[in-house]
Every structure is written in structure tokens, then in C-alpha cells.
Amino acid sequence: MKNSRHARKGFVAALIAAIACLVLVRTESSAQSVVAATQTLKGGSSVARLVARWPKRTSSEVVERMRALGNILLAGRGAVDDVGLQAASQQFGPDSELWQFENRTGDGRSTLRFSYHVKSDDLRLEDAEILGEVGLTEIDETTARGIMRGAVGRLVAAGLVRVEDFDPASASLAWRKVTGGGGDESAVDKILEYRFTLLRQINGIPFANAGIRVGVHRSGIVSSLRVGGAEISSVRQAGVEIASDTRGGVFSRKVSRADTARRFGLEHPNTKLWTQALMYVMRDDVEEDVIEPKEHYLFSSVMESTDGTKTFAPAERVSYSTTEVGAPVIVHSRLVSAPVRAPDQR
């Protein structure tokens, strides 16, 4: 029996390797690709390189996605105003960089705030009335996670996301909180909304430029939703995601996390590290990118002022290759998406 299971595992591994060999055109060598593809791609000694791009949608597609997202959020508490959606479509259209409008449900009980960032296919929605309600009983995190999983299931059922792209168990949690009071009296923080972020997963490694965010109000109602981001050209074989584009491939990991950390420390002394993670990340200024997992750092320069206070600069992002020793660091640039004005002169 045990031998039989081993035999099946061996067969599956061999099958994955064979499929990978057929799909991967640009690999280091066919022998290496066989080795790489038979190893786990999930943060192991090999990594998948794939092509990511920002999707382009027609106005009618955007409206359809808004309607679906709205109805998932409302969950029977009303219906999205179709006339309002169509009016928004006319007002904004595909040439707008940002759609942003409110949609009142037919029964008038909910105001849905829609926004859609066209370039990044980033669709967001929140229920203004629910998020203004601070007095209801607070559910616990476990309950909120269960509600989040239900919402993700409905997003999958509606075709807004694919089930294989996300892992609810890896959702990170943030909170929308409120507090207040009179004068300098102490005030108690309240959780207004649990905010779960699910980044698109590629063989267990997160992709920073696509995801889901589910907000669960303290009352247990889904209060905000966000879906979208870049798309990946890939195929899945036996649970392993590999490139469907000839620019992709599987490569050996050649730079350890420790080596990257040493390099970061040398290149960015005297910094505060906010987060560090192995992630897929697109460069900011491209429509399409060949991506592979990189060691990613979000950090601020630290300056000690003359009075001894440590201050932090706005954060910067850099990524280091895991497949090429000494490869140039990628600095994630700051987009300039609006006209600029020169400073005044004193």
C-alpha cells in the first residue's frame, strides 16, 4: 500500500516534469528544467517566472463586475441601482483613469460607494451606512474570518475571482478602528471593521499587484469589498502554476534570503525596515512585465535630528533578484499620474 502511494507520487512528479518541459521554452537547459519542475515551486530552490499584465475591460464589463460585487456586498439587503450604474458608465467610460460614484439602493437603505481604478483594474466598494454605524455589538475575529470566507466563496461563484488563485487561510488582517471623546479624556478604541487582504498566490508566493480585500463590519455584515489587479498568463498542472507564455520559465534560486538581507543592509544603512517578504511584484511603470519572486523591502531612511529625535522618511520599496547574484536592485518608482507644479520661490 505504502509502496503504491510512493509510486503514484513518483508518477505525478514525473508527469509535472514532462508537462513543464513541454511548456517551458526559455529555461536554462532542458536538464535543469526537469530538475526544477520536479521540485516544489513553493518557495523552494526553484522559482517560476511568469508574465503579468494589467487587464483592459470594456465599460460594460466594468458595470457587470460592479453589479455583481454590489449584490454580493448587499447579500439580499437590497439591490444595486442599475440606472445609476449605467449613468456612471456614461459619465466615466474607458478613457477615465478613475471611476468614483455613489449608488443608492432602490429601498434607499444603503449608499454604495464604488470606485474603479482603470489602469490597475482595481474595483472597490463600501457600504457608507454600515460603516457609519459604530454602536452595534462587536463580533470576534474568528467569526469575522468565517464571514470573510463566505464572501470569498461568493466572489468565486460570481466569477469575479478564481478559487485556485487565493488562499483564505493566508489572509492578512487589518482593522478599521474608531475612537473619540471630549477634550483630553481617555478614549477606548473600537473595531469598526475587520479588513482581510488576500493577495493572489502563485505557488504559495504572494503577488503584490492583485488581490481581494473583504471588510467585515463589527456587526458581522460585509461592509466593503475590493477585487482586481494584474492578471497572470499561466497554466496549472497538478496544482503547480507555470507560464503559458514563452517568456516564462522555471529557474533555480541562487541567492539566499540571508545574502539578500546582507546586501540590503550594506546598500541601505541606517533605515527602518517596515516589511520584508518574498513576493511577485510588477514594476510600476509598465503595462506588462515578466515577474519572478524577489526579496522585497519596504523601508524608511532614519535621521537623528539635532535634538536626538529619530525621524522617518516616507517609505521606499526595493526588490532583489533571487535567481541572479548581484543583479541590479529594482527601485519601485513613484508614479506621476497628474500634472505637476514647480515650487514657489521665496
Added chain:
Amino acid sequence: MKPKHLLLTMAAIGATLSLAEVSAAAHSYYITESVEYQNHGCGNANSNLPYYLNAIAYSLGAAGWTGLYYAKDGDWPQVYVDGCIQSDGFDLISDTHDLVIEAHHGSIGSFVFGYPSPTGRCSVSLKNDMRLGSMFGATASTAVFASCCTLNRNHIADTANWQWTRQNIGFHDVTEFDNGMFADWFNATQGSSNKSAWFGHFEDRPGWFTGDNSPIVISYGTSQSDAQNTHNTAKLKGNVLVSPRGGGPTCGGGQPYFYWWAEWIDHGNGGC
């Protein structure tokens, strides 16, 4: 104060006042930012960041607002300091505008400039130095502190609440921007509240889903419901609650009783 600085300061005050007289119905802004911290007298940091606020200055102008936008050595610490409480203060330059925005290196309750004032000042403390919306000037209704940690939630009572603005807007911990985010935020306040637009535009950079920033908005009023009403309805571009809050402390007077309401998204980076 050096004669050149004094003359320039006087000229700036004159320009500001005449601006206010000419366009009494319009709104105005005062924006400054520092990105140059390379041994100009206020320390040295190895960051190489772009300017972030020039796009919102452009958008404000396009929407009919008037105002001033300074950077580099034109970004002076003393103009954020209220002359009523500090002898080197000159906030008649900043606190004579409806909207004040700063972007600097930050820490809890303060921010630091790239170039020192004539008296050697490099930093400004919200508690010890600033009184936006009250005392001298007494005009600013909305303040944006676009510096790391400056509006850290754990210190609201001892930092932000010393201002007499309608809203203080900023970050609980880390800040990460691109240039277009501020302009997008302002433009969104035509239809959305300042608060909703701030959370919508500053939790992530465009195209990112990682949720690194922890944006925060603190609103004020004469009662708890008044503070919450300001929180939910104030719109800069939509011209809702842009006027001065009024009724604040005068020079030498104590701070009247007030109510506040804060909302923030906490991604837990902390570490301020």
C-alpha cells in the same frame, strides 16, 4: 532673523494677506515639503525621494483655489510655529489658509525640515509649537500631516488635539506615496467626504494590494455628534466645512472644551 529672511517673510505675509482680500470667496492652501536632508543643517538622511505635493498644488489651482507651495530651502520651519507661544514663530504665513499640507520626515507628534530656520530650528512639535486654526492666523480648517507617525493614534490627545482645525488628516505609522495620490484624493473630495477619500486613496499605492499605510482622520466639533458629522460630511473640493472652525483659543487664553472623533485603518506596521 537675517534681514533677507525678514524681508522675504514680510513680503510673503503681504502677499498672503492681499491674496485673501482679493479672493475672499475662494479657498486657499499652504503646502510645503522637504526631501533634501543631505547636510543642510538639519541632519543627514540617505533617502532619494521625489517631491509628492506638486501635483495636488496643481489640482487645487485647477479647481480655483489659490495658495503657496514651497519646497527645498523655501520650506521654512518657523512658518508652522505660532508666534503666540514661541518667539520664533511666524504662522501668519501658514495659518492664514484654509488647507495646510506638509510632507517631511516625521515622528510622533512632530516633523523635521531639510533646512533650518534663521534661528536654527529644524523641527516643529504639534504640542509645543503649532496652533493651526487658533491664536495667530486662526484660519486653517484642514491640516494634512503627510509624515510618518506624526498622527500616531496613541498620541492624539497630546499632539493633533492641540490644533483648532476641523480635521487633522495623516498617518498612524508608515507613509508610502506616489505623486498622484494627493491630487486624486483632493479631486475625490468633490463627491466623497475627505475621510472616505483619504482611506480610499492612501491605504495602498495605486496598483498595490499589500496595505502598508495606516491612514488616519481626526475630526472635531462642539459635541460628539457634531464631530462625527464633520467626519462624515466635510469635503474640500465639494466646499463643505472648509471655513475656519472658529471659537478656538485666543493668544493667552485656554483651550475651550471640544469633542473629537478619530477613524483609522491599522495595518499594524507600528514601530513609530
